[in-house]
Each structure stands twice: as structure tokens, then as C-alpha cells.
Amino acid sequence: MKKKRFYIADEDEIKQGKTTDIYFLRTKEILEKEKITKFAVAEFTTQKFPNDYPWAIFAGLEEVLKLIEGLPVNLYSLPEGTLFTAKDYEGYTVPVMVIEGDYKEYAIYETPILGFICQATGIATKSARIKKLAKDKMVLSFGIRRMHPAIAPMIDRYAFIGGCDGVSCVLSAEMLGEKPKGTMPHALIIIMGEKEAFASFDKHMPEEIPRIALIDTYGDEKIKSIEASEFLKNKLFGVRLDTPSSRRGKMVEIVKEVRWELDIRGYKNVKIVVSGGLDEEEVKELSASKVDIFGVGTSISNAKVIDFSMDIVEVEGLPVAKKGKLGGRKEVWRCPNCLTYKVTPSVEKVREVICPKCGNKMEKILFKYIESGRIVKEVPDAKHIREYVLKQIEKVEI
Ligand code: PCP
Numbered sequence: 001m002k003k004k005r006f007y008i009a010d011e012d013e014i015k016q017g018k019t020t021d022i023y024f025l026r027t028k029e030i031l032e033k034e035k036i037t038k039f040a041v042a043e044f045t046t047q048k049f050p051n052d053y054p055w056a057i058f059a060g061l062e063e064v065l066k067l068i069e070g071l072p073v074n075l076y077s078l079p080e081g082t083l084f085t086a087k088d089y090e091g092y093t094v095p096v097m098v099i100e101g102d103y104k105e106y107a108i109y110e111t112p113i114l115g116f117i118c119q120a121t122g123i124a125t126k127s128a129r130i131k132k133l134a135k136d137k138m139v140l141s142f143g144i145r146r147m148h149p150a151i152a153p154m155i156d157r158y159a160f161i162g163g164c165d166g167v168s169c170v171l172s173a174e175m176l177g178e179k180p181k182g183t184m185p186h187a188l189i190i191i192m193g194e195k196e197a198f199a200s201f202d203k204h205m206p207e208e209i210p211r212i213a214l215i216d217t218y219g220d221e222k223i224k225s226i227e228a229s230e231f232l233k234n235k236l237f238g239v240r241l242d243t244p245s246s247r248r249g250k251m252v253e254i255v256k257e258v259r260w261e262l263d264i265r266g267y268k269n270v271k272i273v274v275s276g277g278l279d280e281e282e283v284k285e286l287s288a289s290k291v292d293i294f295g296v297g298t299s300i301s302n303a304k305v306i307d308f309s310m311d312i313v314e315v316e317g318l319p320v321a322k323k324g325k326l327g328g329r330k331e332v333w334r335c336p337n338c339l340t341y342k343v344t345p346s347v348e349k350v351r352e353v354i355c356p357k358c359g360n361k362m363e364k365i366l367f368k369y370i371e372s373g374r375i376v377k378e379v380p381d382a383k384h385i386r387e388y389v390l391k392q393i394e395k396v397e398i
Pocket of ligand 1: 123142143184185186187242275276277278295297298299
């Protein structure tokens, strides 16, 4: 193995299944040596979400397709960005993805597939929850500094798909086809001094970069917001409050004061950006206040994973699920109106399902994405998936 600078798996190693757990490699070896070929259907489900979330945003599919492409298997899945519940209306677990084929052909990929969807779905779900709590306010993903840089583009992709309006990472934005979003760091002010930093930012940054002055480095948020407004006048787009926790009494009150003082001096257009230690409670509380933009880091980039598992439920057409799991292949239906889920056994060949909650006709929502290793259904780009997510979260409670 070539000497690595960083402790990461590269694309080829992931594609070759080298990030698998050893016991899958041993299983594959045994099945090959015993010349056992069994057509197995395996599904991906989760028993419950972290913190009893009522719903989650399924994500990670595009990367799974790239991993599985070329293997002699079929793959069915919820579309990327689909809001789902862990259990259906009657409490049956909802399969989000199904893979089928000769088991030994896909055995070693269980680990990387789970890795892709568990973390991606966790980040997209947290991002969607924070975006919903932020109401119409902008949410920027500032959290890659808390995670291994090798996964920065992944974190920001799913933060964006989940609903964030922008990401701060240069490479992530490039891969998303977006412009990176950010303000200025305390470091610039510590090195140059406040007014010099504001003036130089304005002098050197291209016009389209919003002039957002960071005002909590040394002084009082109210006083410094006024000073920055009077210094940059109509060039000032906003002020960022990243008040350290030791000074962060009631942020809602600080924001109210800043808004009042700026408004009575005619700086009604100056936006208020808040960042630092924001999670659901803080965003919920502040979204009712005069904050315009939230900079959210750790709570999204370090979001709890969704604990998916893969389970073989059918072998050679016979139901074989282990204890605690439901046997046999299943159809997954979702109500287009209230997003309620219903799972039916495929053997029953159910043709129509009426939503038990709102009476609407439900729709099948597991689609074939891979047929004999060939991708037969494309995943839309991140922007379209984000819009799909925003439409769905309008229909549900947090
Ligand atoms: C942090 C930095 C991040 C924010 C806060 C994310 O401020 O701006 O973008 O924080 P979170 O992870 O708590 O949500 P600082 O650490 O003060 O850094 P800087 O001076 O670079 O803005």
C-alpha cells in the first residue's frame, strides 16, 4: 500500500470495498470456496431516529450508486432527499433502499453503503430541522472546521441538500456549483485592527461579496454595530455577532438592542448575522427575533448519524428475516399530501393504497436505480434535491 499523508480511504479503495468489515470479506471467501450462489434481497431500515425526531431526510444515494455501479445487482431506493419516517402508519419499519442479487457479489459493500447513508441522512436531517426552525431566515453551513477535512465536501453537500442556503468551504461550494459564503474571521481584526480590517475588506473584496463586519472581537455588540455602520455607511451589508459563550447572556436581547439602535440611526438595511454554538433551541428562539442570517457549524457537521442497518429478508424467493426484522420483499407507499408511509408485502400484489390519515391515494416511492449494475435512474443535482426537501418540510411538524 502506498504511503499516505492523511488517514483516509481514497476513491479507488472505497470502490474496491477495502473499507469493509473483515467478517464480510471472510463470508465472501467462504461462499466462493463453497461455490454457494444465493439470490438474496436485502433492505436498509432504521428502528428509530435520534432524539425521537418524527421524520428524517434520506441522503447518500448518489454516492451509493457510484459505489455499486458495475456490480451484478439491482438497487431500489427512495429518491435522494426524500422525507421519510422510520415506521409506517401501523408501526412497520420502512425500507429506504433494497439491494438484490447473488449475495456474495455485494456482501462486502454493506459497510460502505451504510457509511454513506447513515452520516449523509444524519447531516441532511439536522440541516432540514434547523432550516425549518429558522423559518424564512438564511442558514449558512460553517461547520467543516469541526470535522476531518477529507469529508468537508460531503458534509456541506448534505447540509446544502438538507436546506442550508450556502456553505463556507471553497471546495464544497465548487463541487456544489455554488459560491462559497462567509464573512470575516476574528483573526483579520486581531491582526489589522477593527476599522482597518473593515476598510481593507471593503477595498480589496469584489463588489458582489457582502460587507459583513464582525463586531464582537473586543467591544460591546451594540456600540460596535453602530460604529461599523457609521464607518462603512451604505456599503455595510450586515454585522456578525459571534459573541463568546462567556459573554452570551440572552442573545435574543442583544440582537433586539442592536436592531433598535441601528434602526433609530437609519441603518434599517444592515442585516444581523449570528453564529457560534447554535443548535435547534437557539435557532428556534432567535428565529423569532431580528436575526437575518444564522451561521451554524458543529450541530450540523457533527449531526447524529441515522442508525440504518442492512438485513437480508428474502433468499431464493423465500422470507428469511432474522429476529426483530420483517421477512419478504416489500412495497413502500407514501401519501403525496400528508407524507404518511405504508408498507405492504410484495406477495400481496397490492394495487392501490388509500392514505389511512387523509384519505388520499398513496404512491409507490421505492424506485429502481440500478439494473444489473447499470444506473437506470439519475439523481438530480443538489439544487433540485434541496428544493424537493424544502417543499416536503413545509408539510410536516418539527
Ligand atoms: C466560529 C466560526 C464558525 C462558527 C463560529 C461555527 O467562530 O466563525 O464559523 O461555530 P459552531 O461550530 O459553534 O456552530 P470563531 O471560532 O470565533 O472563528 P472565527 O474567528 O474564524 O470566526
